[in-house]
Amino acid sequence: MTVVATSLFGQLDRSLHDHLGDLVRQAELGDDPTALDLARTELPKMVAALRSLLDEHSPDEHGRCPTCRSRRFSRRLPSPCRAYLTAHLCLVIAQDAHPRARHVRAAG
């Protein structure tokens, strides 16, 4: 039973990562119509998926994640969870750190 569950999870995980890899390859290597199609069809899906995940990890009024919170860590100082911080780091901080690099790379 455990082997079946692990195998199913592995297959789901691989399928998801394959899909994400395909999207990145199409965005990086595809022609302009392909990139435009990705922006209009896949980007909204990605944003919806990310918003759904972030909804589960949004800090409550005490700054704690209701999904990741556990009794063991409840006495620690309140802070957003790793999932929330990682999304913020990847999407906002990384972009702010290299706004021109992204633009030049996209244009070149």
Ligand SMILES: [Zn+2]
């Ligand atoms: Zn969380």
